[in-house]
Amino acid sequence: MRYYNLLTSVKSRLFRLLSELKYPLLFSLAALLFIDALTRIYLDYIANPILSKFTSSVFADGLFFGIAIYVIVSLITKFRKGYYVKGSHVVMCTIGLFFYVYFRFCTLTNLFRPFYSIDSLKYTDVFLFLLAHPILLKLFSFFKSKASVPLAGSAGSFSAVNPIKSKSEDVLGRASRAQRLSVEIRNYKASESLAVGVVGEWGSGKTSFFYMVKESIVEGNDRNIIIDFNPWLNISIDSIVEDFFKTLEKSLEGYSLNIARTVREYAHNVVGLHKNNFADALLKGSDLILDLSLIERFNLLNNLLKKLNRRVYIFIDDFDRLQPNEIFETLKLIRNTAGFDSFTYVVAYDRDYLVESLERYGIPKANTFSDKIFQIEVEILPATTEQIHGHVIKILTGAFPSSEREISAFFIERYKLLAKLGTLRNVTASLRNIRDVERFMNSFIPDYNAVVNEVLFQDYFILKLLKFKYYTAYSFLFSYKEDLLTLEDLNRAQGKTPKYILKRADSNEKSKNKNHYDIFTGSLLEFFLKSGRSYTESELNDVRALINNLLFDEQKGTLSIVYEANYS
Incomplete structure (x- = not known):
């Protein structure tokens, strides 16, 4: 499980990084392919008509030394403050540094204006300071964080009050029960969606049990698609539904772009996702997006998901932190709007809070309503x-x-x-x-x-x-x-x-x-x-x-x- 979590984290970060950098990377690739043409454009339109007019002087030297000192002082100040730099920013600066070094030392060496006082330095070398600034800051912060990690288990340290995430941390002897439940879930053969409720009062350890079930399912079959969804992070009913389908779309992109696109279209039909997207507006205006009903889109997506030949497991925690209307909307997602045949939902919640919320929302027979949603409910008894x-x-x-x-x-x-x-x-x-x-x-x-x-x-x-x-x-x-x-x-x-x-x-x-x-x-x-x-x-x-x-x-x-x- 530890290696799975590490691999999942690395994949997620890499995917997010590539999403942020897709245009800079495409531009860089194009620049490498057409490097000679770009060099001629630079010479004809920048270097010869503009930069060639610049002359070296003591004043210019002082100005550029001042900029370099300012960058160094800024670097030290930000390092002391623990300044955060995004990974995508570092990558972009690394790409820029590569191109500058290539032109500076390999192709256009003689075209860069030297300092008046130091011939080996060029005025444009100030870009080295500017581009290296975030890279060095990221490196310094990384080594500082490694050096400042507190010793685990020290008597004077606090420990986070968090649920366990692995069977190896189990102190209540529940790992075997979680393993049995995961086997029961994996062996589920019905041709419809499955919803499993992990039920327990506050502090009973239901979230820890929930994570152990997840670990066992991950270990049981590497073909499973595992999705974590936390509705509590959203601020409204629409944002919960929107975030759910966006999470689903992103998770399925690595398996099929066609299915991911169909998820987006279905979500668009459900809650009007991407309604401000210019490309979608053009497509819809030209009738290239078919005007299918919600049921037709559901069936289309449901059949496509089956063709993946993979079970999709969606784990939902912090369910009982939601408002009554948000709880009802999430239950609708599980049972109806996103109740696709190849989906299995595992949800942790407090039954008393669920019933109370449904009653406040005006749902009749709220005490038995969850029976319509969850085919399996596992009661987590309090620790003895x-x-x-x-x-x-x-x-x-x-x-x-x-x-x-x-x-x-x-x-x-x-x-x-x-x-x-x-x-x-x-x-x-x-x-x-x-x-x-x-x-x-x-x-x-x-x-x-x-x-x-x-x-x-x-x-x-x-x-x-x-x-x-x-x-x-x-x-x-x-x-x-x-x-x-x-x-x-x-x-x-x-x-x-x-x-x-x-x-x-x-x-x-x-x-x-x-x-x-x-x-x-x-x-x-x-x-x-x-x-x-x-x-x-x-x-x-x-x-x-x-x-x-x-x-x-x-x-x-x-x-x-x-x-x-x-x-x-």
Whole structure:
């Protein structure tokens, strides 16, 4: 998959570059074929009547040296700013540099006016500076970007919260399921289009699963045509439809120009694409473009696509970021307007958002509407608490290998002990999905790395997680410390430093809670959070787990927050 992605990226860039440079390249080819004729034209109309009148002087030398210095200073300034130069601009300057060097040193050497002070330099050599300027800037930027790539996995670095794109990155054991689905899709034999829905709630990992399915399909048959379409990048319904057909046209150009042209004509009929194209206007005015109906054009294109003898796979992500009318229009594309027999659509979406959007758009029976669009729907279940727990441990031990023993003691050994006692919940239970984990780690890892020798790992982890997920509870602990906490040695053992504990909601009566480890239940903090209706019962259970793990009585190091000196 990695090599496929690399090859696809190179092909895409090369195709885009050639599209931008087709006219300069054609001109350059023509110039090479007619180089002698162009040389005579240059001599007869430029060099002899105009440039021959120019005379060397000290003033001219100074002027051209000034231009050269300005170009060099500009180059340095732009390099420091990280100035971007398009690849097509570099290619055009390279072509211009080639022709200048050819004329300057090979054919017209004696016709270039030398400097007054330096005979070996020519006044036109200023073009060397101008043409080399973007080339050097591109080279400098390339080497600078290579040298400044951060070390992967460094403890102080952020990681992008992006879905995985390869089965080798799978941490939830879903790769085999993605492989089975891809086989089922490839073996689909019906003579009509297929639409597959990858369904899951936000953060469930549906996009990661979506990419693994794509990787398996790519590996299964190199004759497949793979197209990525992201409707979210567009700003209106018309632009979504227009961009879809433009993407399809560009993707099919490498297989058949006739089919690509037919796609354009069909799209023109659907949404009026290229209506401002002068050539199309002339053709239509002379009746060279047949006035076929939409159905006739659909059938024509459908039959042509079959002759490719290739399956076209179109992958659509970010579907549930669209507005209701945009979602409906995209569904129409899949099922109707672009439901060609050789097409397979793989779409990732949140079913609840889809149904809600269709209801808002006025679609009757919205909860079953997707059944008419997608022949296969694959439900992606959320990651289990055990999977999330394991992923947290893996990330932390990778980021802080020197703290592996402390991490293991907190997340594994201590968890097993407390699970046997049936007391405390896992502190990572409040992280609902892998995306939650990644976002939290982007905050925790660099912050902990800055204070690693000043805090107790487990306390710092719990406090950061409490702040990340339940900021109201976190803020109460610090804004109302005197009201919610009191110093007391729960063990009542003399000579021990008092620890902070939560004040009880009923100070005149001992708490009815018999669980020694559950100090949150019956506390003032619980009372205030319930009174303010800040959290649901499930969220309160998460807060309870975090607070109990933070403050319950156990042998803690001197850096623990339970001691007054460290609570700030």
